[in-house]
Amino acid sequence: MAITRIGNPAIANIREPNFRNIIINGDMSIAQRATSVTGVGDGDSGYHTVDRFKFVESGSPSTVFTQSQSTDVPTGQGFAKSLKMDVTTADASLGADDAIYVNTSVEGQNLQYIKKGTSSAESLTLSFWVKSNITGTYIFEIIDRDNDRAISKSYTISSANTWEKKTITYPGDTTGALDNDNARSFELIYWLGAGANFSSGTLQTSWGSRTTANDAVGQVNIGDNTSNEWYVTGVQLEAGEVASDFEFLPVDVNLNRCLRYYETMVTGTTQSLGQALYYNSTTIYYSHKYRITKRAVPTLDQVTSNDNYQFFRNNGADAFDGFDSLSNRTTTIFFELNVSANISGTAGQAGFLRANNSACFIAFDAEL
Amino acid sequence: MIDTIEKTYDMIDNTFCGYRVTYQNSNKQKLVPLDEANTDYQAIKEWAAIDGNNITDNGA
Numbered sequence: 001m002a003i004t005r006i007g008n009p010a011i012a013n014i015r016e017p018n019f020r021n022i023i024i025n026g027d028m029s030i031a032q033r034a035t036s037v038t039g040v041g042d043g044d045s046g047y048h049t050v051d052r053f054k055f056v057e058s059g060s061p062s063t064v065f066t067q068s069q070s071t072d073v074p075t076g077q078g079f080a081k082s083l084k085m086d087v088t089t090a091d092a093s094l095g096a097d098d099a100i101y102v103n104t105s106v107e108g109q110n111l112q113y114i115k116k117g118t119s120s121a122e123s124l125t126l127s128f129w130v131k132s133n134i135t136g137t138y139i140f141e142i143i144d145r146d147n148d149r150a151i152s153k154s155y156t157i158s159s160a161n162t163w164e165k166k167t168i169t170y171p172g173d174t175t176g177a178l179d180n181d182n183a184r185s186f187e188l189i190y191w192l193g194a195g196a197n198f199s200s201g202t203l204q205t206s207w208g209s210r211t212t213a214n215d216a217v218g219q220v221n222i223g224d225n226t227s228n229e230w231y232v233t234g235v236q237l238e239a240g241e242v243a244s245d246f247e248f249l250p251v252d253v254n255l256n257r258c259l260r261y262y263e264t265m266v267t268g269t270t271q272s273l274g275q276a277l278y279y280n281s282t283t284i285y286y287s288h289k290y291r292i293t294k295r296a297v298p299t300l301d302q303v304t305s306n307d308n309y310q311f312f313r314n315n316g317a318d319a320f321d322g323f324d325s326l327s328n329r330t331t332t333i334f335f336e337l338n339v340s341a342n343i344s345g346t347a348g349q350a351g352f353l354r355a356n357n358s359a360c361f362i363a364f365d366a367e368l
Numbered sequence: 369m370i371d372t373i374e375k376t377y378d379m380i381d382n383t384f385c386g387y388r389v390t391y392q393n394s395n396k397q398k399l400v401p402l403d404e405a406n407t408d409y410q411a412i413k414e415w416a417a418i419d420g421n422n423i424t425d426n427g428a
Contacts, residue, residue, distance in 0.1 A: 043369060182405055283379050296405035299398050325376035326399045328385035337399075338379040359395075367407060 016244045022106055023188070024257045025052045026128075026235035027248065028069060028081040032264040032363070036068035041089065047367060050083045051258040052104050054367075059098035059195060063223030064089035073233055074129045074163035078248060082129075082233035085192060085222070092224040099216075100193035100223060104235075105368035107295065108146060108178040108185030114239050116144070121172030127243035130155070131163045131231040137218040139191040139203070140168060143210060146185050147176030150210035152203050154218060165234075167243045173207035182295050184368040188237065191216040192230060193223050259292035266355050266362040273353035273362075276311060280347045284311055284320075284339040285327075290364060294332040298366035308360050311343070313351025318343045323362075335364060370415055374424040382428035387412055 030051040037048040041064035045056045048067045055067055070084035085102065094100075114122040126140060134157065141152040151173070155166040178185040191198075194216035201213030222230050234246045249257075265288070266273060276286035290298075304322030311318045320339050327336035371392045376399065378385045389398040389412070400408045415421050 279379065285379070296407075297401040297403035299400045299406060299408040302397050302399070304395050304397055322397060323399065325379065325388065326386050326401060327380065328378040328383050330385070330401050340379065365398075365408070 016247065019247070020238045020244065021247045022110070022124075022186075022237040023052075023104060023235045024261075025050065025254060026233075027079055027246065027254075028053070028083045028233050029251065030255055030258045031069040031081075032258065032262055036066060038066045038088065040065045040067045047262065050081075051262060052367075053083055054103050054105075055085075056103055057098070057100050059095050061094055061098040061100055061193065061195075061223065062089060062091035063087060063094075063100060063193065065223075070231060072131070072231055074131075074165070077129065077234065078246070079129070079233045082131075082231045085230045087223050087226050087228040090224055090226045090228075091193075092221070094193055094195040094221055094223075096196040098193065098195035099198050100191075101216075102190045102192065102232075104188050105184040106186040106188070107182050107368065109180050109182060111178050111185055112180055114172070114178075116173050117147075117175060117177030119174055121174050122239040123172050123241045124170045124237055124239060125167065125241055125243045126170070126235075126237045127165065127167045127246070128235040129163050129165050129233050130157060131161065132157050132222065132229060133160045134220055134222055134228050134230070135160050136220040139189075139194075139216040139219045141189040141191065141215055142170060143187040143189065144173070144176055144178065144185065144207075145183075145187055146179045148210050149173065149176050149207055150204060150215065151207045152215055152217075153205055154203065163231075169241050171207065175207065189215075190232060191219045193221040194219045256292050259290070260295050261365075261367045263290055263292070263294075263298075263364045264362075265364065266360050268360060269355050269358045271355040271360070273309070273355065275350060276353050277350040278313070278345040278347050279338075281344055282340055284318075284343060284345075284353075286323075286337045286339070286353060288335045288337070289333065290335065294364065294366040295368070296366045297330055297332055298335070298364040300326060300335060300337070301361070301363045301365050303359050303361040305357060305359050308355065308357045309339075310354050310356045311339075311345075311351050312354065313345065313349045318345060319356065332366070372424060373412055373415065373421075374426065377428035384428075387423070
């Protein structure tokens with residue numbers, strides 16, 4: 001959809017289109033997994049704190065970060081949280097195949113309206129607030145994973161330790177239609193460090209087939225000193241050539257959008273999981289309906305340890321360490337789970353499940 | 369880092385329905401469904417394609 005800003009003062013209060021921000025959780029306000037994780041480095045690609053924003057490394061960089069949801073935000077802009085990458089172990093000399101970045105990914109079915117791969121392809125405008133003690137050139141790249149095409153543009157942090165708003169417009173791409181499905185079509189990348197394999201070419205500032213050497217040419221290595229840190233918030237990508245004000249969503253709406261990709265169910269002790277029953281004398285059967293339909297059939301993430309959970313039934317309780325398997329009826333709406341280790345009971349007895357250990361953790365992961 | 373991957377079976381009809389993934393030096397586990405759109409399922413396929421990596425099958 002084409003987005004046109006209305007300049008007539010008489011109708012100046014008309015709002016911008018709702019849900020114009022392609023980025024989910026761009027204000028970094030939702031962090032279901034944790035608010036701070038230390039030791040994020042080689043081998044730790046994944047989602048650690050803020051929902052929908054993933055730490056990615058490749059190669060074998062020695063750089064280690066603490067990633068956190070920070071309350072350091074630009075003054076007077078309405079933001080309460082930011083994503084912070086704080087270097088705790090430095091690597092001043094990245095190997096050629098080393099790459100460090102933060103990304104967020106977008107389903108193809110949420111991008112059809114930008115008409116990529118047609119003569120009517122929409123331009124995209126990115127806006128965000130960023131702060132670092134390291135001034136210089138940084139790269140934001142858009143990769144079309146359906147067609148292996150990419151475009152990279154640079155932004156400059158001009159003043160150390162100062163929140164700056166950046167706006168970048170990317171032209172529409174008339175080549176390579178995006179798949180209309182639930183898979184990743186766009187990968188949006190904040191580069192933080194790039195070895196020669198990703199930076200030895202010429203920055204690809206127009207859409208074209210991806211050449212990795214052109215991904216992040218000129219990118220500073222944020223990880224070259226343990227005093228370095230990088231913050232970002234207010235990330236918005238929208239159709240058109242104008243950056244509108246950041247689209248703040250009610251917390252319930254923002255959380256629900258995140259829940260499509262990840263849902264934390266249990267974190268800690270004494271939490272109720274719901275009702276279950278003995279299917280037979282050695283199997284507890286449990287069905288959980290997610291709060292929001294998932295993007296794909298999710299993985300169950302769990303922490304297992306001795307007697308993590310209790311099944312209360314018939315005036316008693318059975319303890320078990322964790323769930324043993326899912327069922328073949330697990331879908332994007334329901335998760336069916338079985339417990340069979342170290343329990344025994346009477347078929348047909350119903351009861352309820354409760355977390356019994358501060359280490360208990362269950363989440364459903366359907367991330368891109 | 370992945371330690372083991374084991375096939376899991378439905379408790380009722382004994383059909384193959386997923387994987388249990390364990391990690392080195394960790395008590396974290398994943399129960400992964402057979403869904404091509406699930407990124408953990410995709411990662412298991414990549415892991416299994418590497419020489420020396422084997423998925424355990426203890427049957428139903």
